[in-house]
Amino acid sequence: MGGAGMKAVKAGAKYSAVALAAALLVSARPAPPPIEWPVYGRTNAALRFAPIDQIDKANVGSLGLAWYQQLDTDRGQESTPIMVGGVLYVSTAWSKVFAFDARTGKRLWGFDPEVPPATLPKGCCDAINRGVSVANGRVYVGTLDGRLIALDATTGRKLWSVVTVDQSKPYTITGATMTVGRLVLIGNAGAEYGVRGYLSAYDGATGRLVWRFYTVPNPDGKPDGQPSDKPLRELAEPGWFGDVWRKAGGGGTVWDSMAYDAETGILYFGVGNGGPYDWHIRSQGKGDNLFLSSIVAVKAATGEYLWHYQTTPEDSWDFTATQQITLLDADFKGRPRKLLLQAPKNGFFYILDRITGELLSAEPYAKVNWANGVDMKTGRPNIVPGAHYQEKPFLQSPSGLGAHSWHPMAYSPQTRLMYIPTQVMSQLYARSTDFTYRPGHMNVAIDTRTLAVPDDPALLAQMKASIYGELIAWDPFEHKIRWRVKHPSMLNGGVLATAGGLVFQGDAEGHLNAYDASTGERLWSYRTVNGIVAPPISYALDGRQYVAVMVGYGGPTAMYGTIVPYRPRLPGRLMVFALGGKTKAKPYDIPAPVPVNVAGVSSAGDPVRGLAAYNDTCLVCHGFSATGRYTADLRRSETIKDADIFRGVVLDGAFEQKGMVSFAQYVSPERAEDIRAYLLQEARKLVDRGDPDAKTAPR
Ligand SMILES: O=C(O)c1cc(C(=O)O)c2c(n1)C(=O)C(=O)c1cc(C(=O)O)[nH]c1-2
Ligand SMILES: [Ca+2]
Numbered sequence: 049m050g051g052a053g054m055k056a057v058k059a060g061a062k063y064s065a066v067a068l069a070a071a072l073l074v075s076a077r078p079a080p081p082p083i084e085w086p087v088y089g090r091t092n093a094a095l096r097f098a099p100i101d102q103i104d105k106a107n108v109g110s111l112g113l114a115w116y117q118q119l120d121t122d123r124g125q126e127s128t129p130i131m132v133g134g135v136l137y138v139s140t141a142w143s144k145v146f147a148f149d150a151r152t153g154k155r156l157w158g159f160d161p162e163v164p165p166a167t168l169p170k171g172c173c174d175a176i177n178r179g180v181s182v183a184n185g186r187v188y189v190g191t192l193d194g195r196l197i198a199l200d201a202t203t204g205r206k207l208w209s210v211v212t213v214d215q216s217k218p219y220t221i222t223g224a225t226m227t228v229g230r231l232v233l234i235g236n237a238g239a240e241y242g243v244r245g246y247l248s249a250y251d252g253a254t255g256r257l258v259w260r261f262y263t264v265p266n267p268d269g270k271p272d273g274q275p276s277d278k279p280l281r282e283l284a285e286p287g288w289f290g291d292v293w294r295k296a297g298g299g300g301t302v303w304d305s306m307a308y309d310a311e312t313g314i315l316y317f318g319v320g321n322g323g324p325y326d327w328h329i330r331s332q333g334k335g336d337n338l339f340l341s342s343i344v345a346v347k348a349a350t351g352e353y354l355w356h357y358q359t360t361p362e363d364s365w366d367f368t369a370t371q372q373i374t375l376l377d378a379d380f381k382g383r384p385r386k387l388l389l390q391a392p393k394n395g396f397f398y399i400l401d402r403i404t405g406e407l408l409s410a411e412p413y414a415k416v417n418w419a420n421g422v423d424m425k426t427g428r429p430n431i432v433p434g435a436h437y438q439e440k441p442f443l444q445s446p447s448g449l450g451a452h453s454w455h456p457m458a459y460s461p462q463t464r465l466m467y468i469p470t471q472v473m474s475q476l477y478a479r480s481t482d483f484t485y486r487p488g489h490m491n492v493a494i495d496t497r498t499l500a501v502p503d504d505p506a507l508l509a510q511m512k513a514s515i516y517g518e519l520i521a522w523d524p525f526e527h528k529i530r531w532r533v534k535h536p537s538m539l540n541g542g543v544l545a546t547a548g549g550l551v552f553q554g555d556a557e558g559h560l561n562a563y564d565a566s567t568g569e570r571l572w573s574y575r576t577v578n579g580i581v582a583p584p585i586s587y588a589l590d591g592r593q594y595v596a597v598m599v600g601y602g603g604p605t606a607m608y609g610t611i612v613p614y615r616p617r618l619p620g621r622l623m624v625f626a627l628g629g630k631t632k633a634k635p636y637d638i639p640a641p642v643p644v645n646v647a648g649v650s651s652a653g654d655p656v657r658g659l660a661a662y663n664d665t666c667l668v669c670h671g672f673s674a675t676g677r678y679t680a681d682l683r684r685s686e687t688i689k690d691a692d693i694f695r696g697v698v699l700d701g702a703f704e705q706k707g708m709v710s711f712a713q714y715v716s717p718e719r720a721e722d723i724r725a726y727l728l729q730e731a732r733k734l735v736d737r738g739d740p741d742a743k744t745a746p747r
Contacts, residue, residue: 077102079591085131086181088224089456090309090585093375096458097545098586102593103627104548108562108572112629114594115153117146119620123707124581124602127179128224128456128542129622131587131596137201138598138622139177143191143221146622147204150596151589153624157204159189159197166709168194170488170666172240173221173604175707178304178454179224181232184252190221190234196250198232208255212236212248217297218488219243226306227252228315228348235302239323240366242491245301246276247317249351252313260350263300263319263339267293275351279339287335292324295485299323301338304454306368308348309386309402315348316388316402318370324493325448327364328438330482336361341369343390343398345405355405358488359392360430364436364650365418365477366448366492367394372456374466375402380409389524391457391468393450396422396429399524411527413520414451414470418444437477441498447475449538449604456542456583463565465521465530467551471538473515474497486599489714496663499674503683505734519543519553521568531568538670539605542583544595552582554597556605560623574625578618581605596624604668616641617679642684649689652723653718658726661719665711674730680708683731694724 080100089096103111119125123141130137136150142163147156168175171192180189186207187199194213199206212234213219218241226233232252237740239245246262262276265285271277288298301320308315322340324330331337341360346353360367373390380399388402395416399409410422410429419429434442445451449471457468478495485491502508518536522528541554550571551563556579562572579601586595600620618636662674670676687694696702698720701710715723 058207067549080588080593082722083588084257085129085585085587087130087181088128088226089307089372089374091311092120092226092228092679094305094307094372094456095374095376095461095545096456096543096583097460097547099547099550100586100588100593101547102588103546103550103595105564105571107627108548109228110627111562111572111574111595111625112627113574113631113633114624114626114629115631116621116623116633117148117153117155117428119600119622120216121175121600122617122619123600124174124176124601125598125604125620126176126222126454126582127598128583129585129596129598130182130587132182133446134589135201135625136596136622137180137182137187139180140620141175141177141600141602143189143736145180145189145199145204147187147201148622150587150594159199159204159206161195161197163192165704165707168669168707169222169709169711170218170241171222171237173222174725176222176603181225181227181600183227183232186252187228188225188232188252190223190225192220192222194219194221194236196225196232196234196248196255198252198255210250210255210257215539217243223303223399227309228308228375231258231348233306233315235304235317237301237303237494239299239301240490240492242296242323242485242487243299243301244297245299245320247302249348260394261344261351261353263302263342264288264293264298264337265296265346267297275346275353279353279356284338287338288331289334290330290332292485293322293330293337296323296330296491298330298337298340302370305373307373307388309375311317312403313348314345314354314402316345316373316375317454318343318368318373318392319389320368320370321366322363324483324485324491325364325366326479326483326493327362329480329493333436333438337363340365341392341394343369343373343388343400357398357400357405357407359390359396361396361438362392365394365444368392371450371452371454374457374459376459382456389459389466391452391454391522392467393446393448394429395446395451396417397522397524397527398401409524409527413468413522413529415445415472416451437479437494441478442474443476445474446471447473449473453539455540455581458543458545460551460565462547462549463521464523464525465565466524467545467553467565467732468520468545469540469543469553470518470520472518473538474531490668496667497527497659499672501675505737517556519551519568521551521565533563533568533570539581539603541580544584544586546586552584552586552595554582554584554599556580556601558585558601559695560597560625576621576633577638578621587739591616592626594624596622599623607701642681644684644726644731646689646731646735649728651691651728653721653723653725655722655726655729656721658722659725661715662723662726665714666723674727682727683734688724688727688731691721691724692726695734698723
């Protein structure tokens with residue numbers, strides 16, 4: 049018997065009869081052996097299933113906080129903690145890395161790669177990082193500004209660092225690294241801005257580049273001297289047209305998922321959307337634009353191409369196939385097969401034969417109106433007329449945020465269900481009539497003005513009600529949702545399934561929840577106050593099962609201010625739970641909402657031009673219609689009251705230390721004044737409405 053059961057009994061006795069009964073159940077169970085969470089998806093097949101059952105349906109009610117650590121950043125925390133050798137390794141916003149004793153929470157070391165704040169405007173989605181990999185005594189992290197760094201796992205000392213991107217271009221890195229044998233793999237991001245995507249494999253001991261797989265053709269028409277040359281020449285190049293993609297780089301960033309099958313030596317990775325979005329602008333409305341929105345299989349050792357499956361040919365919608373790739377050996381139609389499962393943004397759930405790439409199943413797991421199913425003979429979606437939004441705007445489901453984004457899903461072999469965190473949201477896609485490629489800017493080539501938050505309270509209420517999140521229990525073999533839980537907001541946490549018959553997920557409102565994996569009944573909930581987007585993990589040490597999660601809301605939700613509940617930006621935390629845990633987290637210091645005060649303030653700028661400039665430059669962080677959350681609410685900012693002060697912030701970088709760097713290379717002084725005029729207009733709308741936002745406090 050390990051100590052865990054006994055500890056739980058003692059703790060339970062202090063609390064309630066229910067907790068005591070639950071803890072007694074625990075003590076009847078053999079203590080779990082040590083079980084690690086050694087890689088991003090727990091195994092390289094990425095089921096995110098923890099084979100530990102100490103915490104189960106009967107006793108989860110007595111789960112409590114064992115320890116926590118407050119982080120030094122209040123931006124989005126997306127990382128999956130890695131637990132090996134009794135140490136928890138996490139990355140945080142700004143690509144920092146920390147090591148903690150997994151039992152006690154004692155901090156062992158920290159590493160700050162000192163990412164320049166000026167990197168922030170190069171990225172779409174906050175200063176996030178999804179995690180490290182740990183192998184051969186080293187910890188590997190990709191940094192927002194495009195470096196790959198190896199640290200000594202014992203001391204956190206830097207061993208080597210290489211630049212993996214052209215830092216003069218708008219590349220960023222948000223994805224977790226992955227190690228396969230002696231190789232460390234890292235992708236990059238930036239398809240919204242204009243880059244060419246690729247995946248790199250480095251020698252983990254030295255940092256030497258071993259191979260690189262580019263996902264779209266070289267705009268110069270030259271070979272790269274890499275294993276992607278041949279498939280790009282033979283398969284991809286004939287399907288790209290015109291010049292716009294050459295300037296913009298084409299997109300196809302590998303910003304999230306990878307999976308590895310050690311038995312076959314095959315590496316799988318997901319490729320992102322096209323840049324710019326509109327296929328008619330990007331490629332003259334012709335060609336499939338390989339390998340955009342594709343799952344690609346290569347030999348891990350060499351990067352040699354094996355097969356690909358393109359989920360969204362003719363991508364015009366930011367439909368990435370970078371979402372989690374899960375490898376599963378299971379019976380499919382009565383025959384044991386090696387399967388690959390993915391729920392990409394486009395709303396279809398795909399099952400492929402992972403050896404041959406053959407498409408076995410493609411069924412919608414969410415509302416899909418851009419395609420009438422997938423043709424199983426050709427593997428192509430039947431794209432509906434009008435979905436390309438050329439004649440008129442198209443109200444599309446799913447939205448560009450995806451029915452499912454990077455937030456990890458989990459599969460339980462016990463229930464044979466896939467638990468997927470989804471978004472219920474449609475998006476009005478409208479053609480941009482005046483697109484010209486501008487280096488370093490957002491280069492999406494859609495009209496973002498159609499995405500404005502409505503002023504009319506009734507329309508706004510309608511919009512809010514139509515956008516939310518769900519956790520669905522998807523039966524991949526019967527194509528049915530077995531249960532669903534509705535969340536008030538979209539973009540909730542990633543998912544963990546455990547052998548205790550439980551599914552854990554955090555939500556945007558800041559609860560960590562445990563559900564019955566069979567029914568979806570909520571059995572336990574812990575209020576963190578901050579929001580959660582990261583996935584929980586579970587491990588066992590000294591006979592005690594732990595559940596760990598990074599807490600801290602952020603990511604692209606900043607764009608959707610008014611349509612998600614008000615959350616002030618709060619410092620992130622790593623929180624670790626166990627049965628009978630009784631640590632009390634210190635209450636957050638929650639700042640009061642700032643009232644709007646623009647009486648008597650005027651501007652010589654033009655608010656209409658200001659809106660266009662704002663959407664180009666400010667929108668991604670400060671939100672549609674300036675309603676953004678998690679960054680300064682510009683309608684309440686003192687800076688908009690004075691032209692000189694506003695210019696000082698926008699053009700001279702007065703708030704650089706907060707991450708608001710100078711935008712002088714993107715915005716002229718005249719345009720800055722137009723933006724100020726637009727912000728004053730939006731602030732006055734708040735005043736006219738009686739500032740309802742300011743009354744909303746965190747629940
Ligand atoms: O095309 C890209 O390069 C790219 C990168 C990223 C990223 O690096 O996080 C996201 C996206 N696209 C994207 O489309 C998207 O919806 C998204 C959501 C998030 C997030 O962290 O929540 N990142 C990204
Ligand atoms: Ca994207």
